[in-house]
Amino acid sequence: MHIMEGFLPVEHALGWSLASAPFVAWGVHSMHRQLQTRPEQRMLLGISAAFVFVLSALKLPSVTGSCSHPTGVGLGALLFGPLAMVPVGLVVLLFQALLLAHGGVTTLGANLFSLAIVGPFVATALFRLGRRFGLPLAGCVFTAACLGDLSTYLTTSIQLAWAFPDPAGGFFASLAKFGGIFAITQIPLAISEGLLTVLVVNALARFNAEELKRLPLFAQQGGGA
């Protein structure tokens, strides 16, 4: 999902940066406030960030014959809400943009928007919806993390199709092309991410049941797997 350095036209790069900026400020503020009221949750936040670090470093092969990586932002979004993942995503993307030439400074806004804003918000919304309908916890976690991951790659495809419409077929022909590269490749990886997120939530439910119960998203239904 990393749009490479310099590969978005100036106005798109600027536009996405402006779109992401308020979420960064809001996210840092929200994370700060959460940690001040509940310092015991630092461990859970650390695990969420660590999960993003591991998963976004793993480039896995996919059935389309290319490689991509999961995002890992679903877990933190379910535990702390989508905003807390914005600063975490920013740290990972900056590390990769500055040291690895993976992604870039000019495309940071666009990449942040897909990875740390759309993905977590989709994951949280689906999780809430599933729980409201009384679906089992593991199923909700899986669906939220899996489709949150896919939504990130779909966003990248839309961003690129918007910036580079097909000369003949326009936006939608271009979207089909980028969607084939990103979204289709991502399907098996998104399933893996969903499964791994269930694994971590299982472990958290066993070892950190008390902390989990105090999290707003889990508290409604009382936690437990």
Add this chain to the structure above:
Amino acid sequence: MKKQNWLIVAAVVFLSALPLWLVPHLDIGTAGSPDGRPAKVFQGADDRARQAIGDLAPDYKPWFSPLLEPASTEIASLLFALQAAIGAGFIGYWLGSAITREKLLRRGNQDAEAHVD
């Protein structure tokens, strides 16, 4: 619960290994681009997207280049491994301390019960 966790691990390994076998057998993604460049198998999706941009807008020139590039692919994989190691290290630390905490709590409870008797 334990069985479910092992099944999940097995499914993830299977999902990651399956393409390695499937792709060469079914000849997916090796057709190359319209202009005859051969496609590299298991290339990064980000690189494929860059090629697609080249096809859609041949005149587009990237207007900014990375400030710092890894000196080689080995250095790049070193940094990616470092990133994963930091994450995995933290998760391992938490899991280890969580298991130990549970064990000590259980032992503490047993001791307390023994004293009551």
